[in-house]
Amino acid sequence: MSKKIHVFFWLILFGNSIYSQNTISGKITCQEPISFSGIHIHIGQKISSSDATGNYSINNLPNGATKIFISHLGYQSIDTVIDLKSSLKIDFKLKLNTTKLHEVVIQQKNNNSTKSVAEQQIKLATIEKYSNQTLGDVLKEVAGISSLKTGNTVVKPIINGLYGSRVPVINNNVKLEDQQWGTEHAPNFDVNAASKITVIKGASGLQYGGDAIGGLVIIEPLSVKKDTLFGKTILNYDSNGKGGSVSSSIHKGNDLGWSWNALTTLKYMGDKQAADYALSNTGNREANFSGDIKYTAKKYNATAFYSYYKSIIGILSASHTGNVNDLYQSINNKLPSVINNFTYNIKNPKQDVEHQIAKFNFNYYFNESAFVSFQYAFQFNKRLEYDVRRGDYKNTAALDLDLKTHSLNIDFKKSGHDWNFKSGLSAAMQNNYANPATGIRPLIPNYDKIDFGAYGIASYNFSDSFSVDGGLRYDFSKIDATKYYQKSRWDERGFNEKFSKFIVGDFGTQWLTKPSFTFHNISASAGFHKKLENSWDIFTNLSFASRNPNPSEFFSDGLHHSTGVIELGDLDLDKEQSTKLSVTLQKKFNQFSFEINPYINHIQDYIFLKPVGFETTIRGAFPVWEYQQTNARLLGIDVQTHWNINNYWQHSFSLAYVNGKDRSKNEPLIDMPPLNLNNKIRFSKKEWNQLILELKSEIVLQQNQYPDNNFYTNIIKDNEFESVLVDISTPPPAYHLLHFYSEMKFNTFKNTNTTVAFSIQNIFNVSYRDYLNRQRFFADEIGRSFQIQLKFNY
Amino acid sequence: MKTIQKSKQFKFYALALVAALTFSSCSNDDDNPAPPVNEEELITTVTAIYTPVGGGTAVTLQYKDLDGEGANPPVITVSSPFEKNKTYNGAVTFKNELANPAEDITPEILEEGVDHQLFYQTTGTLNPFTYGTASSNFDKNGKPIGLQSVFATTGAASGKLTITLRHTPNKSGANVSAGDITNAAGSTDAEVSFSISVQ
Numbered sequence: 001m002s003k004k005i006h007v008f009f010w011l012i013l014f015g016n017s018i019y020s021q022n023t024i025s026g027k028i029t030c031q032e033p034i035s036f037s038g039i040h041i042h043i044g045q046k047i048s049s050s051d052a053t054g055n056y057s058i059n060n061l062p063n064g065a066t067k068i069f070i071s072h073l074g075y076q077s078i079d080t081v082i083d084l085k086s087s088l089k090i091d092f093k094l095k096l097n098t099t100k101l102h103e104v105v106i107q108q109k110n111n112n113s114t115k116s117v118a119e120q121q122i123k124l125a126t127i128e129k130y131s132n133q134t135l136g137d138v139l140k141e142v143a144g145i146s147s148l149k150t151g152n153t154v155v156k157p158i159i160n161g162l163y164g165s166r167v168p169v170i171n172n173n174v175k176l177e178d179q180q181w182g183t184e185h186a187p188n189f190d191v192n193a194a195s196k197i198t199v200i201k202g203a204s205g206l207q208y209g210g211d212a213i214g215g216l217v218i219i220e221p222l223s224v225k226k227d228t229l230f231g232k233t234i235l236n237y238d239s240n241g242k243g244g245s246v247s248s249s250i251h252k253g254n255d256l257g258w259s260w261n262a263l264t265t266l267k268y269m270g271d272k273q274a275a276d277y278a279l280s281n282t283g284n285r286e287a288n289f290s291g292d293i294k295y296t297a298k299k300y301n302a303t304a305f306y307s308y309y310k311s312i313i314g315i316l317s318a319s320h321t322g323n324v325n326d327l328y329q330s331i332n333n334k335l336p337s338v339i340n341n342f343t344y345n346i347k348n349p350k351q352d353v354e355h356q357i358a359k360f361n362f363n364y365y366f367n368e369s370a371f372v373s374f375q376y377a378f379q380f381n382k383r384l385e386y387d388v389r390r391g392d393y394k395n396t397a398a399l400d401l402d403l404k405t406h407s408l409n410i411d412f413k414k415s416g417h418d419w420n421f422k423s424g425l426s427a428a429m430q431n432n433y434a435n436p437a438t439g440i441r442p443l444i445p446n447y448d449k450i451d452f453g454a455y456g457i458a459s460y461n462f463s464d465s466f467s468v469d470g471g472l473r474y475d476f477s478k479i480d481a482t483k484y485y486q487k488s489r490w491d492e493r494g495f496n497e498k499f500s501k502f503i504v505g506d507f508g509t510q511w512l513t514k515p516s517f518t519f520h521n522i523s524a525s526a527g528f529h530k531k532l533e534n535s536w537d538i539f540t541n542l543s544f545a546s547r548n549p550n551p552s553e554f555f556s557d558g559l560h561h562s563t564g565v566i567e568l569g570d571l572d573l574d575k576e577q578s579t580k581l582s583v584t585l586q587k588k589f590n591q592f593s594f595e596i597n598p599y600i601n602h603i604q605d606y607i608f609l610k611p612v613g614f615e616t617t618i619r620g621a622f623p624v625w626e627y628q629q630t631n632a633r634l635l636g637i638d639v640q641t642h643w644n645i646n647n648y649w650q651h652s653f654s655l656a657y658v659n660g661k662d663r664s665k666n667e668p669l670i671d672m673p674p675l676n677l678n679n680k681i682r683f684s685k686k687e688w689n690q691l692i693l694e695l696k697s698e699i700v701l702q703q704n705q706y707p708d709n710n711f712y713t714n715i716i717k718d719n720e721f722e723s724v725l726v727d728i729s730t731p732p733p734a735y736h737l738l739h740f741y742s743e744m745k746f747n748t749f750k751n752t753n754t755t756v757a758f759s760i761q762n763i764f765n766v767s768y769r770d771y772l773n774r775q776r777f778f779a780d781e782i783g784r785s786f787q788i789q790l791k792f793n794y
Numbered sequence: 795m796k797t798i799q800k801s802k803q804f805k806f807y808a809l810a811l812v813a814a815l816t817f818s819s820c821s822n823d824d825d826n827p828a829p830p831v832n833e834e835e836l837i838t839t840v841t842a843i844y845t846p847v848g849g850g851t852a853v854t855l856q857y858k859d860l861d862g863e864g865a866n867p868p869v870i871t872v873s874s875p876f877e878k879n880k881t882y883n884g885a886v887t888f889k890n891e892l893a894n895p896a897e898d899i900t901p902e903i904l905e906e907g908v909d910h911q912l913f914y915q916t917t918g919t920l921n922p923f924t925y926g927t928a929s930s931n932f933d934k935n936g937k938p939i940g941l942q943s944v945f946a947t948t949g950a951a952s953g954k955l956t957i958t959l960r961h962t963p964n965k966s967g968a969n970v971s972a973g974d975i976t977n978a979a980g981s982t983d984a985e986v987s988f989s990i991s992v993q
Contacts, residue, residue: 322983440833509861619982716917
């Protein structure tokens with residue numbers, strides 16, 4: 001709903017003669033008593049301001065279409081074009097702004113983090129379709145984003161080939177600190193809490209951090225500025241898993257004074273079903289709550305926010321293997337070793353994660369062009385991982401980590417007519433506690449980490465069609481850990497040469513060590529955005545980022561039960577440094593638009609896990625993977641097109657390709673997403689209850705660029721030891737999936753809009769495996785699923 | 795206006811600095827660090843003792859890996875060769891010798907009999923190992939646990955014996971109860987191999 005602009009014209013004609021130099025003058029009035037000096041007036045190319053009583057005058061204005069723009073903090077801007085033929089006297093009456101109080105920087109159309117990179121946004125309507133799924137699933141709507149999965153519920157986004165610590169998730173302005181180091185740790189976030197998701201592919205979002213080598217996922221919750229009360233309830237049912245979710249939220253907005261939001265989501269799913277068999281022990285549960293209260297005044301606002309996320313995820317029973325022989329059997333049998341009847345029961349192995357965020361924000365507006373924001377956030381992440389254990393330990397978690405993070409951010413933003421400046425400071429303190437009551441040596445040790453950052457970003461519009469931006473950031477980081485190393489492992493890793501200074505105690509077969517590392521990092525970003533004639537836009541950005549090794553990369557030491565692999569970290573790792581050049585070309589025709597984004601990313605000291613051999617333990621031989629560093633080069637291209645065929649039909653297409661190379665060894669990088677293509681055709685007819693029908697085709701090709709990490713093991717066949725190849729490297733074949741979506745809106749109850757959506761995922765129940773799913777050695781991906789969604793807006 | 799802005803800015807940056815200093819001053823000084831985790835479920839030692847029926851020297855096979863998943867290789871010992879034309883009754887025990895005192899895990903395996911099964915695989919010219927028939931060798935569903943085995947030797951032979959302890963196997967799978975590991979599934983808690991000979 002838009003408010004009308006009230007303008008009162010008082011025209012006095014000065015004869016019929018046409019002067020090429022005209023004057024526009026008049027008086028600005030307002031119902032409230034305000035100070036009139038400082039009201040910004042732009043007429044044509046000229047800028048002026050009014051005097052203390054509201055009078056203004058601008059001379060030397062040429063004839064022709066003349067833009068008039070008047071703005072003042074707290075009031076609706078006046079934005080109009082007049083055809084100037086002679087001098088005019090125009091009076092304006094300012095009306096109180098109740099919707100745009102927070103659109104402080106008026107010239108900017110959207111609050112982009114950077115102007116030289118085309119950001120991708122996912123709107124609420126699309127997010128709601130994924131109400132019953134995960135954040136990683138929603139993000140696949142953006143070209144260039146794939147997902148790294150462990151089963152179907154643990155989904156991490158991969159941006160242009162990079163994932164994990166390289167892709168921080170910013171939820172409601174808080175960097176999510178939720179133990180993202182493992183491939184089987186998904187972001188702890190309720191999809192229903194997002195009303196807008198912005199993806200920045202690359203490190204240019206410097207205000208959030210300097211280590212986003214892959215990119216940033218910025219999630220914003222719903223925040224209402226009008227004086228209204230409304231709510232939404234979404235009910236989902238999914239036939240694959242025979243379960244669903246309910247999510248309800250209420251929002252009370254206000255222009256000034258108090259406003260609040262509250263959201264709850266509950267999810268309950270049983271075992272998922274692949275095309276031909278049940279995926280035993282893949283159910284999941286989720287319970288989330290978030291709420292905030294805000295007080296808005298003319299010059300400032302303050303918000304307090306709290307959210308709680310709890311998720312219990314069953315891990316496919318068949319993926320819980322023992323040693324190399326078990327892995328070989330799984331890979332060769334093509335069928336999961338455990339297939340039970342469908343159940344809602346979740347038994348071990350499973351994950352039980354809880355994440356809480358408490359946040360306080362205070363924003364102060366100096367005037368319409370400058371504000372400062374102060375934020376304190378506390379996050380508490382509790383992760384329990386349960387394994388199949390024996391005896392008294394049956395119900396004790398195998399991993400019990402408590403991660404507490406305090407963060408403080410101060411950001412300052414000021415904009416002028418043609419420029420924008422942001423700067424800020426951030427500080428964070430983090431503590432990780434690994435509970436020894438598990439009876440298993442913890443995968444991640446106890447540690448304390450401190451981070452400080454300072455940044456400055458500026459952008460300048462040289463003209464309406466050319467703008468430049470640049471940013472610089474400094475980060476300090478210090479990590480202090482306490483870890484026991486078995487002496488045999490300490491020697492095998494060769495740590496004594498460089499790190500014997502960390503040893504502080506001798507416990508017989510183990511050393512007590514206190515490794516400590518300090519990092520100083522600089523990140524930078526620079527680029528430009530040029531609008532060419534005929535609706536061409538070109539964005540170019542060069543960014544430089546550094547990422548410190550995370551605790552898993554430094555300190556991993558032992559068998560990772562969920563993958564059946566011994567993972568070894570390295571205290572000797574250096575930070576990763578990435579230089580990325582990204583160019584985006586956009587073109588809009590009348591009915592058709594496209595966007596092409598080629599990029600190249602050089603990452604020095606890229607850290608990754610590499611198979612290096614085996615170790616024999618009493619449980620048999622286990623593959624050993626080690627964290628190593630190399631110089632990597634990622635080259636890729638993302639393409640998106642959109643075609644409005646006619647009033648009813650639309651088509652969109654997206655393609656993403658990335659080629660990753662280990663330059664030191666001249667071989668391909670492991671786990672690079674293969675080429676994927678998506679085609680979507682949509683039919684919509686407002687007259688038929690806002691009917692929408694969509695058919696989507698998803699094609700994922702076979703990845704032919706992969707390193708050969710296969711190895712041989714001995715199994716007993718016909719009374720002889722036979723050497724067999726364990727093929728963990730060959731990616732699975734290409735696949736093609738078809739999905740259908742439909743929705744209609746009804747007005748069933750008073751004041752309630754009801755939307756009914758029916759969709760089918762994987763219409764033909766295709767059986768397939770995905771290269772980026774860790775469980776591809778054990779089972780297929782999920783088969784067909786029918787989903788019904790009821791959405792009530794009231 | 796500008797001066798007010800500047801002083802407000804200054805105030806905020808000063809606040810940030812104070813906050814930052816506060817954070818850095820609270821550090822966790824571990825003067826008494828927690829002791830290392832006591833891994834009680836670990837199996838460090840598998841011992842199989844084969845006693846010949848009618849007297850003679852018992853043969854002890856032992857597999858010891860005292861650093862768990864650590865880098866040191868295991869220590870495998872075979873006390874002596876088996877004798878020809880004899881029937882040996884074997885009993886396997888599992889211990890955690892890193893615990894102090896050393897813990898015998900075998901009773902736990904018996905208690906959770908339904909969830910455990912041992913398999914004996916041979917290569918070369920060795921005769922097969924079969925399950926002992928005593929009722930204590932079977933779980934409450936009548937399916938074998940397999941801690942007891944029988945090895946009947948005939949002529950000279952040699953090869954490898956691999957003893958595998960499976961956790962939550964599918965005991966109803968084809969031939970699994972006969973001692974065939976092929977369809978057993980479950981996860982491997984121990985898998986040890988010995989080079990033995992019959993002389």
